[in-house]
Amino acid sequence: MIAAKCAECGHVHKVKDGNEGRKFNCRQCKATVKIPSPSASGGGGEAFEEEAACQTPGT
Numbered sequence: 817m818i819a820a821k822c823a824e825c826g827h828v829h830k831v832k833d834g835n836e837g838r839k840f841n842c843r844q845c846k847a848t849v850k851i852p853s854p855s856a857s858g859g860g861g862e863a864f865e866e867e868a869a870c871q872t873p874g875t
């Protein structure tokens with residue numbers, strides 16, 4: 817899942833993987849929200865790094 821935050825109202829939308837780079841209308845304020853690419857380098861997604869660390873396969 818990808819977290820796309822609305823720049824207008826700050827509402828965070830959960831979108832499925834594969835929609836990176838697409839745009840949609842915020843359900844809260846109808847503003848255009850662009851879906852970030854979590855796997856892209858230089859994205860600055862700290863939350864994604866933290867999530868990935870929790871899923872580290874040990875064995």
Ligand SMILES: [Zn+2]
Pocket residue numbers: 822823824825826827842843844845846847
């Ligand atoms: Zn919004």
